[in-house]
Amino acid sequence: xxxxxxxxxxxxxxxxxxxxxxxxxxxxxxxxxxxxxxxxxxxxxxxxxxxxxxxxxxxxxxxxxxxxxxxxxxxxxxxxxxxxxxxxxxxxxxxxxxxxxxxxxxxxxxxxxxxxxxxxxxxxxxxxxxxxxxxxxxxxxxxxxxxxxxxxxxxxxxxxxxxxxxxxxxxxxxxxxxxxxxxxxxxxxxxxxxxxxxxxxxxxxxxxxxxxxxxxxxxxxxxxxxxxxxxxxxxxxxxxxxxxxxxxxxxxxxxxxxxxxxxxxxxxxxxxxxxxxxxxxxxxxxxxxxxxxxxxxxxxxxxxxxxxxxxxxxxxxxxxxxxxxxxxxxxxxxxxxxxxxxxxxxxxxxxxxxxxxxxxxxxxxxxxxxxxxxxxxxxxxxx
Amino acid sequence: xxxxxxxxxxxxxxxxxxxxxxxxxxxxxxxxxxxxxxxxxxxxxxxxxxxxxxxxxxxxxxxxxxxxxxxxxxxxxxxxxxxxxxxxxxxxxxxxxxxxxxxxxxxxxxxxxxxxxxxxxxxxxxxxxxxxxxxxxxxxxxxxxxxxxxxxxxxxxxxxxxxxxxxxxxxxxxxxxxxxxxxxxxxxxxxxxxxxxxxxxxxxxxxxxxxxxxxxxxxxxxxxxxxxxxxxxxxxxxxxxxxxxxxxxxxxxxxxxxxxxxxxxxxxxxxxxxxxxxxxxxxxxxxxxxxxxxxxxxxxxxxxxxxxxxxxxxxxxxxxxxxxxxxxxxxxxxxxxxxxxxxxxxx
Numbered sequence: 001x002x003x004x005x006x007x008x009x010x011x012x013x014x015x016x017x018x019x020x021x022x023x024x025x026x027x028x029x030x031x032x033x034x035x036x037x038x039x040x041x042x043x044x045x046x047x048x049x050x051x052x053x054x055x056x057x058x059x060x061x062x063x064x065x066x067x068x069x070x071x072x073x074x075x076x077x078x079x080x081x082x083x084x085x086x087x088x089x090x091x092x093x094x095x096x097x098x099x100x101x102x103x104x105x106x107x108x109x110x111x112x113x114x115x116x117x118x119x120x121x122x123x124x125x126x127x128x129x130x131x132x133x134x135x136x137x138x139x140x141x142x143x144x145x146x147x148x149x150x151x152x153x154x155x156x157x158x159x160x161x162x163x164x165x166x167x168x169x170x171x172x173x174x175x176x177x178x179x180x181x182x183x184x185x186x187x188x189x190x191x192x193x194x195x196x197x198x199x200x201x202x203x204x205x206x207x208x209x210x211x212x213x214x215x216x217x218x219x220x221x222x223x224x225x226x227x228x229x230x231x232x233x234x235x236x237x238x239x240x241x242x243x244x245x246x247x248x249x250x251x252x253x254x255x256x257x258x259x260x261x262x263x264x265x266x267x268x269x270x271x272x273x274x275x276x277x278x279x280x281x282x283x284x285x286x287x288x289x290x291x292x293x294x295x296x297x298x299x300x301x302x303x304x305x306x307x308x309x310x311x312x313x314x315x316x317x318x319x320x321x322x323x324x325x326x327x328x329x330x331x332x333x334x335x336x337x338x339x340x341x342x343x344x345x346x347x348x349x350x351x352x353x354x355x356x357x358x359x360x361x362x363x364x365x366x367x368x369x370x371x372x373x374x375x376x377x378x379x380x381x382x383x
Numbered sequence: 384x385x386x387x388x389x390x391x392x393x394x395x396x397x398x399x400x401x402x403x404x405x406x407x408x409x410x411x412x413x414x415x416x417x418x419x420x421x422x423x424x425x426x427x428x429x430x431x432x433x434x435x436x437x438x439x440x441x442x443x444x445x446x447x448x449x450x451x452x453x454x455x456x457x458x459x460x461x462x463x464x465x466x467x468x469x470x471x472x473x474x475x476x477x478x479x480x481x482x483x484x485x486x487x488x489x490x491x492x493x494x495x496x497x498x499x500x501x502x503x504x505x506x507x508x509x510x511x512x513x514x515x516x517x518x519x520x521x522x523x524x525x526x527x528x529x530x531x532x533x534x535x536x537x538x539x540x541x542x543x544x545x546x547x548x549x550x551x552x553x554x555x556x557x558x559x560x561x562x563x564x565x566x567x568x569x570x571x572x573x574x575x576x577x578x579x580x581x582x583x584x585x586x587x588x589x590x591x592x593x594x595x596x597x598x599x600x601x602x603x604x605x606x607x608x609x610x611x612x613x614x615x616x617x618x619x620x621x622x623x624x625x626x627x628x629x630x631x632x633x634x635x636x637x638x639x640x641x642x643x644x645x646x647x648x649x650x651x652x653x654x655x656x657x658x659x660x661x662x663x664x665x666x667x668x669x670x671x672x673x674x675x676x677x678x679x680x681x682x683x684x685x686x687x688x689x690x691x692x693x694x695x696x697x698x699x700x701x702x703x704x705x706x707x708x709x710x711x712x713x714x715x716x717x718x719x720x721x722x723x724x725x726x727x728x729x730x
Contacts, residue, residue, distance in 0.1 A: 001592075001595075001596075001626075003630075004592070004626065004629055004630045004633055005633065006630065006633070006634045007637070008634055008635075008637040008638035008641050010638075010641060010645065010647075011728075011729070011730065016730050019728065019730055020730070023725075083728070087724045087727075087728075088724075261724075264723065265720050265723055265724070266720070268715065268716070268718075268719055268720045268723055269719070269720035271716060272719060272720075278712070278716060279712070280708070280709045280712030280713050280716065281705060281708045281709050281712060282708075282712070283711075283712035283715055283716070284655075284659060284707070284708030284709055284710065284711035284712030284713075284715070285659055285663065285708045285711075285712075287656065287711050287712065287715050287723075287727070288655070288656040288657075288658075288659035288660040288663075288707075288708065288711050289659075289660050289663065290727060291653075291656040291657075291660065291727050292631055292634075292635045292656065292657065292660035292661070292664070293631070294727060294728075295634055295635055295638050296630065296631060296634050296635075299634050313630065316623075316626060316627040316630050317627075319623070319624070319627055320627050320628075320631065370620065372623075373619070373620040373623035373624065374616075374619070374620075374623070375623075376623035376626050376627065377619035377620065377622060377623045379626075380595075380599060380622060380623070380626050381599070382599055382602055382603070382613040382618070382619050382622045382623075383603070383611070383613050383614055383619075
């Protein structure tokens with residue numbers, strides 16, 4: 001059970017100055033009215049202008065080497081920046097996937113030409129990615145994907161359907177997991193990651209509206225879409241290994257803890273008015289748990305910084321963190337005692353409604369909590 | 384983990400295996416001697432003050448092992464509290480196990496023409512009945528009492544560990560037993576309690592780990608419906624939840640020890656938030672461990688209770704989870720909307 005031993009990490013002094021610069025930048029963005037804080041902005045806050053302004057500060061692609069337009073500052077520096085963005089409720093959805101994992105995948109598995117083609121534009125905040133994993137009959141059981149790549153001259157002809165693809169209607173590219181060999185004994189063999197550039201006349205992108213009516217999800221249908229060999233990511237057939245190596249990045253970050261944090265900030269603003277009636281003990285329990293999970297997430301980032309792959313620890317952080325994102329909403333409800341109102345003119349009832357209506361997604365996306373617990377159970381060897 | 388700490392924890396683990404704590408006694412003298420021989424009973428106290436060297440983090444690493452083995456020794460009280468108070472006054476540290484307490488309103492320390500007396504009562508003093516010395520922080524004085532200076536009424540926590548009532552009846556003290564806390568020292572009642580709390584957190588994370596290990600073992604041995612319990616997905620998920628909470632306890636308790644070593648301006652908030660969150664997490668671990676074990680874990684015939692009853696005791700000692708939660712809540716309200724995030728981020 002070595003994976004339970006995470007070294008506690010204190011943020012290095014060199015990053016405090018960075019943290020304060022990001023915070024000042026965001027305060028200015030908010031006070032000038034260019035952005036407005038909301039919950040769950042890494043799904044819902046699509047704002048290319050903001051992404052470009054962030055990139056001008058050098059805060060996208062921070063983990064990329066300089067020759068690809070990044071600043072090679074490592075996982076902890078990226079942690080500090082993303083955390084400040086989420087805590088402030090800034091609209092980061094446009095560049096989020098590209099910065100968090102597609103860029104990382106390109107760095108790990110991409111060809112030199114692919115890196116040159118995508119990483120500098122990602123770092124400029126101008127190129128956005130979508131994730132093509134889930135399918136209509138493939139959710140948690142990812143190895144059962146049926147989107148097929150047939151070998152053709154110079155590449156692959158892709159047909160099939162991806163679903164729940166956030167941002168595919170705006171994205172410039174999607175990394176899709178497809179089956180390039182028939183399903184055999186080994187379920188995890190024969191899967192390949194391909195980069196599909198968008199928009200493409202053979203790729204149909206259909207909106208699937210969230211229960212709020214917002215359009216973030218899509219169904220993406222490949223009608224014999226041609227993907228040249230130069231857009232295969234990594235090795236054909238190595239898709240499963242590549243996909244699972246992204247998971248520690250995908251699962252342990254601050255976005256698995258802080259999606260509803262802006263709601264708590266707003267509730268505290270309101271609590272100045274309700275004052276003495278706030279239950280300090282309950283608030284203290286919530287804040288302590290939030291603080292503790294943040295320390296865990298930071299400790300995982302410390303391991304990533306050292307080049308480790310703490311996939312199991314990341315799964316645990318995500319299980320606990322996403323559960324807390326939902327619990328926070330209930331704590332706020334009991335603290336402020338108001339009705340959620342999506343059309344309210346005042347911010348708190350509107351933000352409460354937003355958080356509530358987005359909450360089912362927290363424990364589903366990026367691997368359901370049940371899948372995560374399966375990963376952990378396997379690691380502790382219970383059977 | 385540094386190599387020194389790794390070697391240290393291995394030695395302590397070895398000692399714990401050689402001298403297991405049993406439920407029938409409440410003081411493991413043989414283990415204490417072994418720890419003394421390793422030379423670590425005064426960890427976190429500088430060697431020039433007569434201590435074993437090392438810092439609070441090193442002591443916490445040892446305490447995690449002691450907690451895992453439910454070791455019945457007053458390590459927190461001796462190293463992190465009693466010896467710390469004495470060393471802070473540059474007073475000599477006596478040999479043997481110690482306990483320590485804050486005087487509170489029920490105790491009077493008085494001086495009359497150079498003669499000192501201490502009088503009054505202390506409640507729920509850990510390990511008082513086996514301690515060779517009791518160190519009392521009374522205002523800005525540190526008082527050292529010998530075993531014969533006080534009377535004891537035995538009490539326990541829910542794990543059966545000694546939490547005794549101590550009565551001091553106008554005890555005359557030689558001047559050599561009363562020390563002023565130097566102006567430049569960091570000794571405060573608050574820090575005394577925090578050092579105790581950090582020690583208990585480390586022990587709790589060890590006890591949580593033990594509860595997880597026992598649950599894993601039990602789930603693989605116990606068969607129902609023709610399958611081991613661990614083959615049932617509902618049980619697997621419960622154990623996975625436990626593992627997450629154990630990791631929280633371990634990571635956060637280590638951080639809280641580091642917070643005392645570094646003493647950043649945020650240390651009070653950090654220790655308080657750590658105490659609340661580890662208390663909650665360890666409580667969840669205990670709850671699930673019992674659920675996995677079924678009825679046998681709920682009996683005297685099974686050792687699960689050794690770690691779960693300790694978890695239930697330790698989380699509410701040294702300030703206790705409720706008071707800490709209130710403190711954290713009040714700090715958050717003071718910080719307000721603009722200050723909440725900097726409070727959480729520590730910067």
